[in-house]
Amino acid sequence: MLRRLIGKVGKRIILAVAIIVTLAVGVKTDQEISVVKKREVKHIVDQVNLAKWQLRNEIITIERLLRMASNFAEQRVITPAKGDDVDRIAMPFLNSFKRLKTFIVADTNGDEYAITKEKRTWLSSYVSLSTGKEGEDKVRWIRTIDGKRNVVSGWNSMDTTYDPRQRPWFQSALCNSIYKQINWSEPYIFHTQKMPGITASVKCTKTQPVMVIAIDVLLSDLTKFTMGFSENRDVKLFILTKDLQFLGVPKTEETISNKDINSLLLKDYRELNKDYFTKAIDHWTANGDDIYSPFSYKSDGEGWWGQITPFNLEGNKYLLIGLITPESELHSSINFIRIIAWVIVCAFILVLLRSMFRK
Numbered sequence: 001m002l003r004r005l006i007g008k009v010g011k012r013i014i015l016a017v018a019i020i021v022t023l024a025v026g027v028k029t030d031q032e033i034s035v036v037k038k039r040e041v042k043h044i045v046d047q048v049n050l051a052k053w054q055l056r057n058e059i060i061t062i063e064r065l066l067r068m069a070s071n072f073a074e075q076r077v078i079t080p081a082k083g084d085d086v087d088r089i090a091m092p093f094l095n096s097f098k099r100l101k102t103f104i105v106a107d108t109n110g111d112e113y114a115i116t117k118e119k120r121t122w123l124s125s126y127v128s129l130s131t132g133k134e135g136e137d138k139v140r141w142i143r144t145i146d147g148k149r150n151v152v153s154g155w156n157s158m159d160t161t162y163d164p165r166q167r168p169w170f171q172s173a174l175c176n177s178i179y180k181q182i183n184w185s186e187p188y189i190f191h192t193q194k195m196p197g198i199t200a201s202v203k204c205t206k207t208q209p210v211m212v213i214a215i216d217v218l219l220s221d222l223t224k225f226t227m228g229f230s231e232n233r234d235v236k237l238f239i240l241t242k243d244l245q246f247l248g249v250p251k252t253e254e255t256i257s258n259k260d261i262n263s264l265l266l267k268d269y270r271e272l273n274k275d276y277f278t279k280a281i282d283h284w285t286a287n288g289d290d291i292y293s294p295f296s297y298k299s300d301g302e303g304w305w306g307q308i309t310p311f312n313l314e315g316n317k318y319l320l321i322g323l324i325t326p327e328s329e330l331h332s333s334i335n336f337i338r339i340i341a342w343v344i345v346c347a348f349i350l351v352l353l354r355s356m357f358r359k
Helices: 003-073 082-096 168-174 219-227 258-264 275-285 330-356
Strands: 102-107 109-119 120-126 137-143 149-156 197-205 212-216 236-240 245-250 295-301 302-313 317-325
Touching: 003 082, 003 197, 003 212, 003 219, 003 236, 003 302, 003 317, 082 102, 082 120, 102 236, 102 245, 109 295, 120 245, 137 258, 149 212, 212 275, 219 236, 219 317, 275 295, 275 302, 275 317
Parallel strands: none
Antiparallel strands: 102 109, 102 212, 109 120, 120 137, 137 149, 197 212, 236 245, 236 317, 295 302, 302 317
């Protein structure tokens, strides 16, 4: 009788200890998961802030170069008719910053001179609507050691439809009531390169003809920025328009060809056809008021973290810059350990309860 009583008391003690151990395991693993979660949130916030800082530095560089060049235009040191002077001022800018491709000077008379950096050559384009000259005079050339042009080829495009005054970058600068404020265009297809991009422009004279200077940035170069942001293939940076179209495509598991990249630019985010990316944007758009904070979501049963925030440009324009990355293996391991621990302890309690109430 005494032995049976001791046995029952012992089982109850063991049951109590098992319950306490179960609770302890739960609390401890929850604490560990909370620590890992905070670490992952901090990591993604730091990565997004780093990307925004790097992109901001590039934007500041472009805007600084425009302001410097605008001083020359204000004094009419450079005009569409002074191509050699434009070359002398623009080439150092374009050579120093790999993402800058084209420098443009245009005026309200309908004249424009543009210089574009190519792989091994330079391309100059001159339009003179003020003189009634039709088409664009184009010259492809190489700069010699003594600073002269070595012409490779030259032709007239015979494009009578082009008018620089109708281009979005010219219109936005001309209509800006704030003198010398930098304007960023909406994404559009460049006239010369027939590729999508955005243009920074500034109105730099007050007297007629009013002059506007501009610098082009190809969206394919923004994609080089997003894909080259991190050596870790799991860190996927991207840039979108406010309408959720691609400006900078994220890296994927496979290598994306330049042709495929160009086919995605200015396309809806779903066109990437990656579940982990589509789920991230879908989750973000449904996130309510707290849309700029880091968030977690699931894709094909795997945990992911993401953050999407606005990147402001002058003139009340903005882009969306975001980053997604898989949940860390440590987070998954702690979750797995917690589940296994709960299963083992619960199984032990069930066995113990069964033995206690067995007749």
